[in-house]
Each structure stands twice: as structure tokens, then as C-alpha cells.
Amino acid sequence: MFKSKIKILQLTVTLAACAFLLVPTILSILAGVTVNYFKGISSGLTLKWVYKVWELYADSIFLSMWLAICCLIVTLIIGLPAAYGLARHPGRLSRLLEEFISLPLAVPGLALALALLQLYGSMKGFRSSWTFILVGHVLYTLPFMVRSILAVLASMDLNTLEEGAATLGASPWQRFRDIVIPNAMPGILAGSLTVVTLSIGEFNLTWMLHTPYLKTLPVGLADSYASMRLEIASAYTLVFFVLIVPLLMAMQWASARAQRIAK
Amino acid sequence: MTLRLTNTAKTYPDGTKALMPTELSVAKGEIVSLLGPSGCGKTTLLRIIAGLENPDEGSEIWFDNDNVTSLPVELRQVGMVFQSYALFPNMSVRANIGYGLKMKKLPKAEIESRVTEVLELCQLQKFSGRATDALSGGQRQRVALARAIAPRPRMLLLDEPLSALDAALREALRDELAILLREFNITAIFVTHDQDEAMAIADRVAVMSEGHIVQSGTPEELYRNPNSAFVAGFVGNAMHLNGKCDGKMLHLEGGALVLPKDGAGQNAFIRAESVKIDDKGTLSGQVENVTFLGNHYRIGIKGIMPDTLISMHSGQSAPKIGQTVKVAIRPEEIMLLPEGVNKN
Numbered sequence: 001m002f003k004s005k006i007k008i009l010q011l012t013v014t015l016a017a018c019a020f021l022l023v024p025t026i027l028s029i030l031a032g033v034t035v036n037y038f039k040g041i042s043s044g045l046t047l048k049w050v051y052k053v054w055e056l057y058a059d060s061i062f063l064s065m066w067l068a069i070c071c072l073i074v075t076l077i078i079g080l081p082a083a084y085g086l087a088r089h090p091g092r093l094s095r096l097l098e099e100f101i102s103l104p105l106a107v108p109g110l111a112l113a114l115a116l117l118q119l120y121g122s123m124k125g126f127r128s129s130w131t132f133i134l135v136g137h138v139l140y141t142l143p144f145m146v147r148s149i150l151a152v153l154a155s156m157d158l159n160t161l162e163e164g165a166a167t168l169g170a171s172p173w174q175r176f177r178d179i180v181i182p183n184a185m186p187g188i189l190a191g192s193l194t195v196v197t198l199s200i201g202e203f204n205l206t207w208m209l210h211t212p213y214l215k216t217l218p219v220g221l222a223d224s225y226a227s228m229r230l231e232i233a234s235a236y237t238l239v240f241f242v243l244i245v246p247l248l249m250a251m252q253w254a255s256a257r258a259q260r261i262a263k
Numbered sequence: 264m265t266l267r268l269t270n271t272a273k274t275y276p277d278g279t280k281a282l283m284p285t286e287l288s289v290a291k292g293e294i295v296s297l298l299g300p301s302g303c304g305k306t307t308l309l310r311i312i313a314g315l316e317n318p319d320e321g322s323e324i325w326f327d328n329d330n331v332t333s334l335p336v337e338l339r340q341v342g343m344v345f346q347s348y349a350l351f352p353n354m355s356v357r358a359n360i361g362y363g364l365k366m367k368k369l370p371k372a373e374i375e376s377r378v379t380e381v382l383e384l385c386q387l388q389k390f391s392g393r394a395t396d397a398l399s400g401g402q403r404q405r406v407a408l409a410r411a412i413a414p415r416p417r418m419l420l421l422d423e424p425l426s427a428l429d430a431a432l433r434e435a436l437r438d439e440l441a442i443l444l445r446e447f448n449i450t451a452i453f454v455t456h457d458q459d460e461a462m463a464i465a466d467r468v469a470v471m472s473e474g475h476i477v478q479s480g481t482p483e484e485l486y487r488n489p490n491s492a493f494v495a496g497f498v499g500n501a502m503h504l505n506g507k508c509d510g511k512m513l514h515l516e517g518g519a520l521v522l523p524k525d526g527a528g529q530n531a532f533i534r535a536e537s538v539k540i541d542d543k544g545t546l547s548g549q550v551e552n553v554t555f556l557g558n559h560y561r562i563g564i565k566g567i568m569p570d571t572l573i574s575m576h577s578g579q580s581a582p583k584i585g586q587t588v589k590v591a592i593r594p595e596e597i598m599l600l601p602e603g604v605n606k607n
Contacts (some may be wrong), residue, residue, distance in 0.1 A: 146599035157347060163315050167492035168335040168363035169416060175462070 020084030025241075032235035033039035053224070057236065060220035065131065067216060068199040075195050078138070079145035080188065082160070084145070084180055087153035102143040112139060113140070116209065125141040128211050136205045139200050144189040150151035151260055152187030153180070190258035201244060202236070264327050264417040264450050265291050266312065271322040273307050281307040282318075283474040289418075293596075294451045296489035297462035299471035300497070306422055308471070310474045326417055327449050337366075342411030343370065344421040348403050350395040356406050357391045358380070363414035377413060384446070385409040386541050400428045401436055412447055419444070420434045425460060437463050445480055451583050458498050462486075492530055492600050501532040501598065513597075515569030518546035522596045529599040537560070537596035538574035540582065544591030548572065553581045564590060 017085050032050065035043040082101065085093045104112055116136055120126055158180065165175045181188075203218040221240060224233040266289040273282040282304040289295050297305040310316040314336035324332045331339055341365075350359055360381055364374040380387050385405045388605065390398060398406065404424060411419060425433045438556060440533045441464045444451050455461050461468045462482040469479040470493075478485060485498045495501035506515035508526040509542065513519065540562065548566035559577040567590065574590065584587050 058313075156352070157349070160345055160347055160349040161351060163336070164343070164345060164351070165317070167341055167343040167420075168315060168410070169337050169340070170362075171337055174366065179351060179353070183351075185353075185402035197337070 011091060028234050029238050030234075032238040034231065037229075037230050037234070041073070041089065049231045050238065051142045051240055052232055053235045056228075056232070057215070057224065059218075060215040060217055061239070063214060063229045064200050064217035066215060067130065067134055067137060068196045069197040070134050071141055072192055072195050074146040075142050076188070076192070078182075078210070079142055079191065080149060080184070083146045083149035083153060083187075084176070084185070085091045086150055087158055090154070099145070104139050105143050109136075109140065109202070109252050110208060112136065113205045113208030128213075130214055133209050133216065134216060136209050140202060140205055142197040144194045144198065148191030148194060148255075148258060149184050149187040152261055153184050155261065156183060185256070186261045188257040190254040193215055193247065193254050196246045197244065197251050200247065211213075264326075265289065266450065266452075267311070267323075267325040267417060269309060269325075271308070271324065272319040273304070273311060274319050278377035278605060280474055282311070283285055284554045285349045285474075285476055287448055287454045287469065287476065288536075289452060291308050291449055291452055294453070294464060294466045295470055296465035296468045297452065297454045297476075298456070298458060298461040298468050298497070300456060303471040304474040305456075305471045309420050309422055309452060312418075313341050313343050319445045326473055339388075340414070340417045342414065342416035342419045344404075344419070344424045345466050346423040346426060348407040348427070350406055350410070351534060352395055354395070355391070356387060356393050356395060356398070359395060359406060360410045360413050363410065372547075381409045381413045385443070401432050404436060408443065411585060417448065417450070417462065419447070419449050419451040421451065423437075423454055423456070425455070426457075433460075440464060462498075468498075472497075489532075489598065489600065492532065494597055495532045495600055498535055500588060501503055501534050501574060502570065503568075504531040504533055504597070505570070506531075515546065515568050517548045517590070518544075520545060520592055520597070522599065524596045524599065526599050532598040532600060533592055533596065535573040536575045537592060538564075538572060540578075540588050541575050542576055542589050544589035544593070546590040547587055550582050550584050552587055553584060555581070564588065 030205075031037050032044050033047065034041055035046045035048075052190050078091055090188065105162075113136060116132070119137075120132065126132055126180055161183070162175045165179050170178060200217060202216070203222070206216050207222065210216065215223060217240060221233070221236050224236045266287070268285060268287040270284045270286070272280070272284045274280050285306060287307065287308075295334045297308060299305045307316060311318045311322070314331070314334060318332070318486075320331060323330060339382075351362065351446065354362065357378055361374050361378045364377055367595065369585070378391075378481065379388075382391050385408060385530055387402070387405055387409060390402055390406075395406065398566055404427070408421075408424070428436060437460055444464065465482070467479060468482055468485055468543065469476045470485065472493050478490045480488075484497075485494060489495035489498060489501070492503065496503075500599070502579070504515060504520070506511060506513050506520075508514075508522070508529075508531075510527075511522050513522050513531055520531075547565050548564040551563040551571055553563075554561040559575050560581040562574045562576050563571040564579060565571050565575060
């Protein structure tokens with residue numbers, strides 16, 4: 001394996017790149033479990049800071065999870081029929097609509113948040129409720145859901161499959177339930193994981209929309225960096241990692257699977 | 264079940280007339296083929312019968328004594344085999360076949376026993392647990408057929424059921440399909456562009472062109488008594504003897520022929536098997552190409568008419584390319600037909 005110089009060079013570059021990405025992460029995580037960061041690891045390891053994070057920010061962790069679940073439900077309710085409609089009627093108008101749904105991807109989160117504030121900012125009850133953040137998250141994640149399902153649906157002959165079911169006596173609702181949803185499942189799964197991951201990690205938009213009583217996980221993270229000791233902020237990063245990394249891995253797996261089917 | 268269509272037409276929103284007002288009756292247990300080139304309206308007609316396409320105002324579709332014109336597809340109780348088969352990829356072979364029975368809300372035990380029965384009939388027992396994408400083309404076709412007949416539909420509709428298969432398999436499955444359809448003892452309509460397929464499977468063939476049924480009859484009737492140049496050309500590949508007509512004589516580039524009767528205003532057609540290479544023949548032309556086909560030769564002869572005249576020659580040896588040959592055609596084998604498509 002180490003016979004040629006090129007191989008050695010390749011390995012060195014790869015390891016260097018890994019170190020570049022991993023070392024800061026590991027340092028940050030270590031800082032979260034070190035008794036005193038300024039004295040270093042020699043001061044001993046502790047879970048004290050992690051408990052402290054839980055005490056201070058458990059609410060934002062639960063809020064983030066709640067938002068992610070609600071966001072998932074809403075994007076499914078809107079996204080599945082939307083993707084189905086676009087797949088059933090391909091054409092210029094559908095392409096245009098698809099681009100329109102995808103617009104929030106191109107517009108910075110801050111601009112999106114500003115627009116929401118301008119429109120709904122005066123509606124006090126709505127402005128200060130968690131549903132306001134939910135609206136932002138749905139706007140931002142919907143294109144991922146729609147595109148993910150649409151890619152899978154567009155890869156099969158949906159019209160003929162439904163006609164087949166219709167000649168066998170299936171009503172429009174039965175066709176949707178028995179044919180469309182099961183065959184769209186890989187896309188639904190990939191889209192769902194993407195939506196949950198994005199919703200939990202979203203900062204830009206949420207930071208603009210949040211109120212002091214409604215901090216999500218990433219907003220809480222920014223808050224802890226700004227106002228707490230470094231160990232607490234680092235422990236917070238650790239908690240964040242534990243939540244987001246498994247989701248990220250599941251998302252990768254589901255997307256790869258959906259892409260394979262779409263081919 | 265008998266099927267009766269009256270005044271059935273289809274105009275698409277963009278104004279395209281896919282189907283001109285058409286009358287069609289199919290008797291109980293009859294197997295009818297809709298034969299025609301692509302774009303002739305045969306698939307549109309089939310989809311209208313199935314309920315997948317809405318016909319124009321004034322059309323009427325009768326299943327026995329029920330007017331089903333405005334009945335949606337899911338209530339029409341027709342079985343359909345699609346060109347692409349449209350098997351549900353999310354279900355096993357067994358679940359595909361059982362789907363129509365499930366939609367009828369039959370008890371589980373009855374579904375099971377009927378699926379097993381149909382699996383046996385179509386010789387699919389071995390594949391019942393498989394996913395549909397783990398089947399060969401021929402097996403998929405059988406599953407599509409089994410799924411369509413399992414709910415005991417009033418009528419079976421097949422849209423080019425063999426065209427997705429390769430040539431060798433198509434011929435074998437053609438005969439198998441003909442046998443199965445008769446075993447089911449069901450009224451069936453199937454659409455094809457392949458005259459051999461139509462001849463092999465159907466009791467009656469309806470030849471379609473440009474949105475019309477131009478002639479309908481048994482395969483023998485269509486072959487022996489075509490009512491138009493189109494039918495003669497499409498069923499049995501008749502060739503147009505393009506020349507000048509003078510009473511009972513037809514003058515071609517390569518000589519003159521006697522017609523069975525006065526040919527004024529009509530076109531003369533001949534089939535390749537009626538063109539004989541014979542030293543006593545009145546026509547002469549040059550051999551352009553020779554194809555050996557086992558028990559006979561297919562010989563192309565030029566110089567007799569503007570197009571190449573094809574002869575099916577069943578001798579032990581064939582003339583060489585470039586050789587001048589004499590050709591004889593018996594008057595009674597010449598078909599005299601009105602010009603163009605006969606629109607009834």
C-alpha cells in the first residue's frame with residue numbers, strides 16, 4: 001500500500017484534511033467535559049457542564065424537537081399533495097410552480113425572516129407564539145420535501161399505475177393510499193429526515209424570528225456563546241452533536257436510497 | 264357480456280379528432296381485435312370503452328342493458344392489460360393479482376382461494392411471492408393478465424399486450440394468449456398494430472384508419488375481400504399494380520394484364536403469393552433482389568411497375584439477380600378496389 005510516493009502523498013492529504021475538520025470539533029467537545037478549560041485536560045473530566053446546559057437550556061431543546069415534528073407534519077400535509085400534483089401534470093406551469101416553491105432556497109434566511117416580520121409583525125399574539133417560528137421553518141424546508149418526493153414520483157409511470165388500479169376498482173383516494181404513497185415512500189422518508197435535520201439546525205431565520213422566551217437549539221447555542229462560560233457553550237455543542245449527527249447519518253442513507261430508486 | 268357503442272367519438276381539447284363517430288358491437292364471448300397503424304385511434308377507442316377517456320357529447324356505451332357512458336372507470340368492472348403492464352412495484356405478484364378482489368371487499372379467505380386459482384390458470388404458482396421487478400417480460404405479461412381477470416370483470420381489454428416483448432417471445436406468447444383468452448371464456452377487445460397478432464388471436468378484426476373503423480370481419484374475410492386499398496395493404500401486404508386501365512386490360516411498364524372485369528376508376532391490387540415466375544407470363548422485368556426463406560424465395564422484380572413487385576417463389580432454385588424473368592398473374596387473383604380509404 002505504501003509502495004508508491006503518490007499513495008503516501010494521497011494518504012497524507014486525506015489525513016490532513018480529516019484533522020483539519022476533526023481537531024476543532026474534538027477540542028470543542030473536550031472543552032465541554034473539562035473541569036477548567038484554562039488549565040486544560042489536567043484539571044480533570046466532568047459532566048457538570050452538560051448538566052448545567054440541561055438546567056439552562058432544556059426548554060430550547062424541547063422547543064426545537066417540537067418545532068421539528070410540527071414542521072415535518074405541516075410539510076408532509078402540504079408537500080405530498082403538492083409533489084403529487086406536480087408529478088401528475090408535468091408541463092411548463094408545473095416547472096414554474098416548482099421553481100416558485102424552491103424560491104426560499106435562493107433567498108437568504110434573513111430576508112425571508114424580515115419579510116415575515118413585515119407582514120405579521122403587528123399581529124401580537126401570532127408574533128410572540130412558537131407558530132411564528134414554525135411558519136418560517138415550513139417556508140424554508142418545504143422545497144426539500146417537495147423535491148425529494150417529486151424526484152421519486154417522476155421516475156415512475158404514475159399515470160398508468162393509477163389507471164391500472166382504477167380499472168381494478170380503486171377510487172381516487174384508494175389509488176392515492178395504495179399506489180402513490182407506498183411508491184413515494186423512499187422520497188417521503190428522505191424528505192422527512194431532511195426537513196427534521198434542517199429544522200433542528202436552522203439558525204439564520206430563527207434568530208430573526210425568535211423572542212427571548214422562544215429559543216431553539218441553535219439560538220440557545222449562540223446565546224450560550226455570548227453569555228456563558230466557554231465550558232458551558234462547549235458542552236452545549238456536545239449536546240447539539242449528539243442530537244444532530246444520528247439524524248444527519250439517517251438522512252444521508254435515506255437520500256442515497258431515494259436517489260437509487262429515482263434512477 | 265355484449266358491448267355496444269353508438270356514435271362514439273373523441274375530440275381532444277386542442278381540436279384533434281382522435282376518433283370519428285364510431286359504431287361497434289361485440290357479442291358475448293367474442294374476441295375482437297382493433298388493428299391499425301399508430302395514431303389511427305384504436306387505443307383511444309379502447310380507453311373510451313374502459314372509461315379512462317371521456318367520449319364526446321352524444322356518444323353512448325352500453326354493457327348489456329346498462330348505459331355506462333358516464334360511469335367512472337372504477338365502477339365499470341373491466342379488466343385491462345396495459346402495454347407497459349402497469350404492475351404495482353410496491354406489491355408482490357400475489358398482492359398485485361389480489362388487489363382487484365380487495366377493492367371488491369371480498370372476505371380474505373375467498374381472495375386467497377381465487378388468487379390461487381388464477382395463479383394456477385396462468386401457471387404463475389412458482390412466482391407468487393416474488394417482487395414484480397424480479398420477473399421476465401413474459402411472466403410480467405402473464406401477471407398483468409392474471410390481475411385483470413381475477414376480479415371476474417365483465418370484459419377484458421388489452422392494449423398492445425405483446426409489444427413490450429422481444430420478437431421470439433412474442434410469437435410464442437401470442438399463441439399462449441389466444442388459448443388463455445378462450446379458456447377464460449370472456450368478451451375481449453385487444454388493440455394491436457401487428458396483423459399477424461390480430462389474425463392469430465381474434466375471432467373478428469376491426470381495421471382502423473384515421474379515426475374510423477374501415478372494415479370489420481373475420482380474418483379470412485379481410486384477407487380475401489378487403490373493401491379498400493388501405494385494408495388490402497394493411498392486411499396481407501397487397502401491392503398496388505400501378506398502370507393504365509383500358510377496359511379489361513391493365514397496361515403496366517412491363518407488359519399488359521387481363522383484369523377480372525372492367526377496371527375503370529378502380530385500383531388493382533395483388534398479393535406476393537399470387538405473383539408467379541412463369542415463362543408463359545405476359546409481364547417481364549428484372550430481378551432486383553432474392554431472399555431465401557427456407558421453403559420459398561422472396562424475389563423483388565423491377566421494371567414491371569414503378570414500385571418493386573414482390574413474388575413468393577416456391578421452386579427449388581431462384582433466378583439470379585439482374586436476370587430478366589417472365590411473370591404471370593391470374594386475373595381472378597387481382598383485387599379491384601375503389602381508390603382511397605372507404606369511410607363507412
